Amino acid sequence: MATPEALTTAEMPPPRMTTGPAGWARDNLFASYSSGVITIVSAGVVLYVAWQFIVWAFTSADWSIIPTLGGTLIIGQYNSVTVCDSQNCFWRPQASLLLVTTFLGIGWAAAGGGLARTVALAIALGSALMALLPLPLSEMGVDVRLLLAANIPAVFLGRAIGLRTPLGSLRWLIILAILIYIASILLLRGIEGVPGLQPIASRYWGGLMLNLFLAVGGISMSLPLGILLALGRRSRLPFIKVICVGIIEFFRGVPLITLLFMSQVLLPLAFPQGFPLEEVTRAAIVITLFSSAYMAENIRGGLQGLHPGQAEAARALGLPVWRATIHITLPQAIRNVVPAIVGQFISLFKDTSLVYIIGMLDLVEIGNAFIGGNREFLDNSRELFIVIALIFWIFNYGMSYVSRRVESNLGVGRR
Amino acid sequence: MVRFLALVLVLAAAAMVLTACTDNGDPAPENGDMMSRLATVQERGTLVCAINTSLPGFGALDDDGNNVGFDIDQCRAVAAAVLGDPDAVEYRPTVAGERGPTMQAGEVDLMVRNTTWTSVRDATWGNFAWTTFYDGQGFMVPASLGVSDPLELDGSTVCVLQGTTTELNLEDFITQHNLNIRVTTFDDQAPLSEAYLAGQCQAETTDRSGLTSVRATFDNPAAHVILPGTISEEPLGPVVPHGDEQWYDIVKSVVAILIYSEAYGIDSRNVPTAQTGSRAVDRLFGLGDSNWGQEDLGLSQTVAQDIIRAVGNYGEIYDRHLTPLGLQREGTRNALWIAAPCEDCPKGGEIYAAPLR
Amino acid sequence: MAGHHTARLLTYQGIPVWRHIVVIQWALQVLSAVAVAGLVFWFFTNISNAIDDRDIPYGFSFLERAYQTPIGEHVLPYDSSDTYAYAFLVAASNTVVLAIVGVILAISFGTLIGIARISSNWALSRLALAYVEFFRNVPVLVLILFTFYIMLLLPPVAESYSVGGRVYLHNGGLAVPWPTPAGQALPALAWLALAAAGAAAGVLTHRFLTRREAVTGHVSYPLTAGIATALGIALIFWIVIALLSGAAPLTIETPAPTGRFSTIEGGLHVRAGAIVMLISLVIYTAAFIAEIVRAGIQSVGKGQTEAALATGLHSVGVLRYIVFPQAVRVIVPPLISQCLNLTKNSSLAAAIGFADLTNVAITMTQTAPAISIFLIIMAAYLLMSLAWSAIGNIYNWRARIVGT
Structure with missing residues (x-):
């Protein structure tokens, strides 16, 4: 921006040094007076905020609420006598986590490294590091630490499986994902009559585990649903179009917490008494519908961005409409809106924190409830919320990082 | 391809059924009630x-x-x-x-x-x-305010928990005695207690048992007074x-x-x-x-x-x-x-x- | 013979009906219509049965009863003897005001961050990036609660920070001087209406002079003339009304601590709940708007900027006159959806005690049928979202007119 001035001056100074740290700093930090002022002010703001935070974090902050709550934040009430009396069911979420890391290992083998490797290793390492948390042994038994640490061997075991068996193919991965989902649910819910697996009501899913479950369920259901709604909205059949537009606009226009409230107040009445539909499921249905309305709009954006020639060429080749959609238009449309879709995944994950309105003890609400019931921790809510925000941030930032990598692998914007 | 899709669909359906169903097969009676x-x-x-x-x-x-x-x-x-x-x-x-x-x-x-x-x-x-x-609804105030009767709260801000009879009783009390009291309504106890302790509201009102139990967990319980007199039957x-x-x-x-x-x-x-x-x-x-x-x-x-x-x-x-x-x-x-x-x-x-x- | 006869009956335009595209499409539509109608009917029957069986209260007759419950803060005047219907209106007006102020602040702040994001200054662009990446990835509820706990660090009302005895900041809110009608409301309202008319006249003057300048080249300082027109009209009527009614229509009311609790009375008092909601919603939404603005600016070809710089335009001028007018078309549609999101996120106000529509609705469920109440507020939110869409559509329509 400063170059035009240089051109208008008659006497030009010798060219500035553009290499080395000093040159870099001059170009990027002190290119002009205003730029220099901005640099100094932003550095000042950053240093001041960071300094204040560090002073507070190490002097007046009391972080004891975090180890006190400990695993409760992550797995809700699964480490309590309320949920599993006379036996420890803390291991059940841990075991399903092991299944997930093994699966990621297989995925790593299938993808042959790269992004899949980063994700698998990061998650396994993160889980294993939890074993090193400075919690007393009474809070977190040896068995739990071993189970957590086992996540690292599990990922390599998964990789070995993927490399040596035919499980490392895309089809098997999809089937495995669903199987592991089923196995995790069986582990968490328990099976009547099996020793060690006493049934636990889904009401007790809580903590980060609940957020993750709602998010994974919501993500995997809202994408296909969103695609259907988007196709329906673009359909030439007037009735189908009207219905899809109605669903999309309704769910986009209403706040999620009013929908969640209705899911507990009105939805049970809409089914006959005794219909097996639990609260968690109802919440998940509402969250999924809410998210798929947004997803539909994202995918519609992608479809509109496609040149109509693509579909016309496919039809000209004799492909029926549905085949042309599945094989030609949809893949391109979705590829074009990967960032928007991942953005929607992220907001879905964040929105799972709203289940507090119907009394579910997710990560945010379990902290809130604990403080409400144990008022000696009233002063520590800032510490607690910083940690909760950080947990959400790590997951969401991870997702957006993966999305950017996928985006560049797919070559969006470069073709 | 078709067989694979069918398998995936069946598995997904199984997963959904597992998620949705109640644990022990809730006895859904034939004719409702x-x-x-x-x-x-x-x-x-x-x-x-x-x-x-x-x-x-x-x-x-x-x-x-x-x-x-x-x-x-x-x-x-x-x-x-x-x-x-x-x-x-x-x-x-x-x-x-x-x-x-x-x-x-x-x-x-x-x-x-x-x-x-x-x-x-x-x-x-x-x-x-x-x-x-x-129980009965009462008011808690910091001792430093020197308030000794709920009627003296004229001109103050009072914090109250949402969705409770206390909200309705408070309105009766305010209207009855023609007081100028501002009301802040919270949907959760934790932020309410924090707001009271920080002095965002001069008084907290709820059932007296609630006030007593809240006060017991404060750092300095003696610094807070539960005013005599109840304004409701609970x-x-x-x-x-x-x-x-x-x-x-x-x-x-x-x-x-x-x-x-x-x-x-x-x-x-x-x-x-x-x-x-x-x-x-x-x-x-x-x-x-x-x-x-x-x-x-x-x-x-x-x-x-x-x-x-x-x-x-x-x-x-x-x-x-x-x-x-x-x-x-x-x-x-x-x-x-x-x-x-x-x-x-x-x-x-x-x-x-x-x-x- | 009979077989041939049937086959002919089952054809349409010479194609067997089960293969004819029109027939298939119609069948599909009829089938889905039947399925949807059946589902709706089933739900409806179940709900009405359940309401009958379990004596669940429903209906809307409660709307005419007195609400008799306090509403913490209200833009419209409110008294607890007002009806439920009016209480809904009061609560909705709180949400609307919060949404409008929030959107204005979020757009201004988000645009600044978005421009900072593409600044050539490394420190500034990294700072903006860190801001965006942090606040986009944190649930807004956590942000609201956190802002609330930060707000509580301010001193209580008796020890307010005060600026010259005119502005007061404490953990219960912010009080600033505000023009209020001195005596009766009528002169003030009349003056406000006339001043608004004056402002409209100013805008028209500005537009007329600009157009004339463009056509004839006659220099007439349209902006100055417009502002002067608006101010002049406002001033003249101020004097007229002051002479007619014997007092100035509006006086600046200064807040001051009063009573034994030193609560701040007078002026404009924005209470903590509203401040916390505004700050957190603006911070959160601005992170998204910043990305929209950045993408919009980057969508304008680099050649545009270079050409503008080459003509000697200053970098601010380049943004203002060249890049923004083009970027706005890319920016507006996603921006509207952020406005809608901000409005919807304001429904989380119950967590920190601001009396928005949802907070009041939840309180109402104590004394009135929950189902009816939530149907009403869902309709209200749908209306607000329609209003945002309408604004977006009007903009799109105008942009198209300008473009052709």
């Missing part, structure tokens, strides 16, 4: 109890996430009575504003969540069993859904057992298993020929033994959860009304249930 709630609960194997998770002493979470409190133990007593296992309770945390709809939907068997018995709630929410705690007790009188009577009897056991001096350590000689005690614990209607209610002859062994009598429950918070019982309305054998009754309190005979 033919099954009694007692039978439903016994077939299900758990009692669904709506509770609070953030009121110390009454219903809260401990470090490990266990539900504990005075209200929780009442759920446990009912579970011990109808299922023989005090732990067979499925707790359903409920936000204050959600209580009415939850009861009306009939999804919970019982609600013990510091709920005030009012005529409107009785008419629309469900039936209230015996009152297990008498009888708290268990609520059952409308439509099943047998179930209503069962819950009332369980409360009565807790109360009469204390009156007879029976606690969890001296539950009689053989005849004691006291006709009243033997009848209560099902140790003689006479009974108090256990069979008609569908309960076992010795149900009182199960209950008292599991959770203790009313006094024990009170001492376990409310005494540590500084909620004095002696000489208050929450002392027993009855003392058996009835020599010097009434004892001055108002905790009462219909005689078990």
Whole structure:
């Protein structure tokens, strides 16, 4: 921006040094007076905020609420006598986590490294590091630490499986994902009559585990649903179009917490008494519908961005409409809106924190409830919320990082 | 390809069914409401109890996430009575504003969540069993303000919890005395307490028991005064859904057992298993020929033994959860009304249930 | 023969009906219509049965009853003897005001961050990036609660920070001087109406002079003339009304601590709940708007910027006159959806005690049928979202007119 001035001056100074740290700093930090002022002010703001935070974090902050709550934040009430009396069911979420890391290992083998490797290793390492948390042994038994640490061997075991068996193919991965989902649910819910697996009501899913479950369920259901709604909205059949537009606009226009409230107040009445539909499921249905309305709009954006020639060429080749959609238009449309879709995944994950309105003890609400019931921790809510925000941030930032990598692998914007 | 897609669809359907279905195949009766709630609960194997998770002493979470409190133990007593296992309770945390709809939907068997018995709630929410705690709405202010009467709060800001009768009572109080009081309504206890401590509102109002328990956990309880005088009547007790009188009577009897056991001096350590000689005690614990209607209610002859062994009598429950918070019982309305054998009754309190005979 | 006859009956335009595209499409539509109608009917029957069986209260007759419950803060005048219907209106107006102020602040702040994001200054662009990446990835509820706990660090009302005895900041809110009608409301309202008319006249003057300048080249300082027109009209009527009614229509009311609790009375008092909601919603939404603005600016070809710089335009001028007018078309549609999101996120106000529509609705469920109440507020939110869409559509329509 400063170059035009240089051109208008008659006497030009010798060219500035553009290499080395000093040159870099001059170009990027002190290119002009205003730029220099901005640099100094932003550095000042950053240093001041960071300094204040560090002073507070190490002097007046009391972080004891975090180890006190400990695993409760992550797995809700699964480490309590309320949920599993006379036996420890803390291991059940841990075991399903092991299944997930093994699966990621297989995925790593299938993808042959790269992004899949980063994700698998990061998650396994993160889980294993939890074993090193400075919690007393009474809070977190040896068995739990071993189970957590086992996540690292599990990922390599998964990789070995993927490399040596035919499980490392895309089809098997999809089937495995669903199987592991089923196995995790069986582990968490328990099976009547099996020793060690006493049934636990889904009401007790809580903590980060609940957020993750709602998010994974919501993500995997809202994408296909969103695609259907988007196709329906673009359909030439007037009735189908009207219905899809109605669903999309309704769910986009209403706040999620009013929908969640209705899911507990009105939805049970809409089914006959005794219909097996639990609260968690109802919440998940509402969250999924809410998210798929947004997803539909994202995918519609992608479809509109496609040149109509693509579909016309496919039809000209004799492909029926549905085949042309599945094989030609949809893949391109979705590829074009990967960032928007991942953005929607992220907001879905964040929105799972709203289940507090119907009394579910997710990560945010379990902290809130604990403080409400144990008022000696009233002063520590800032510490607690910083940690909760950080947990959400790590997951969401991870997702957006993966999305950017996928985006560049797919070559969006470069073709 | 087609076979693969079919496999995926079947598996996904299985996963969805697993997620959606209730644990033990909820007995969905053919024609809606033919099954009694007692039978439903016994077939299900758990009692669904709506509770609070953030009121110390009454219903809260401990470090490990266990539900504990005075209200929780009442759920446990009912579970011990109808299922023989005090732990067979499925707790359903409920936000204050959600209580009415939850009861009306009939999804919970019982609600013990510091709920005030009012005529409107009785008419629309469900039936209230015996009152297990008498409360009244009061105000708490920092001692430094020098306020000694609620009427002096003119011109202040008062914090109140959402979806409670306290909100309505407060409005009555303000209008009645023509005061200029600003009201801030919170939907959760934790931010409310923080707002009060930080001085965002000059006073906090809720049931006096709530104020006492909140104050007990403050760093410096002496710095806060609970003003004398109550502005409302707040009888708290268990609520059952409308439509099943047998179930209503069962819950009332369980409360009565807790109360009469204390009156007879029976606690969890001296539950009689053989005849004691006291006709009243033997009848209560099902140790003689006479009974108090256990069979008609569908309960076992010795149900009182199960209950008292599991959770203790009313006094024990009170001492376990409310005494540590500084909620004095002696000489208050929450002392027993009855003392058996009835020599010097009434004892001055108002905790009462219909005689078990 | 009979077979041939049937086959002819089952053809349409010479194609067997089960293969004819029109027939298939119609069949599909009829089938889905039947399925949807059946589902709706089933739900409806179940709900009405359940309402009958379980004595669940419903209906809307409660709307005419007195609400008799306090509403913490209100833009419209409110008294607890007002009806439920009016209480809904009061609560909705709180939400609307919060949404409008929030959107204005979020757009301004978000645009600044978005421009900072593409600044050539490394420190500034990294700072903006860190801001965006942090606040986009944190649930808004956590942000609201956290802002609330930060707000509580301010001193209580008796020890307010005060600026010259005119502005007060404390953990219960912010009080600033505000023009209020001195005596009766009528002169003030009349003056406000006339001043608004004056402002309209100013805008028209500005537009007329600009157009004339463009056509004839006659220099007439349209902006100055417009502002002067508006101010002049306002001033003249101020004097007229002051002479007619014997007092100035509006006086600046200064807040001051009053009473034994030193609560601040007078002026404009924005209470803590509203401040916390505004700050957190603006911070959160601005992170998204910043990305939209950045993408919009980057969508304008680099050649445009270079050409503008080459003509000697200053970098601010380049943004203002060259890049923004083109970027706005890309920016507006996603921006509208952020406005809608901000409005919807304001429904989380119950967590920190601001009396927005949802907070009041939850309180109402104590004394009125929950189902009816939530149907009403869902309709209200749908209306607000329609309003945002309408604004977006009007903009799109105007942009198209300008473009052709």
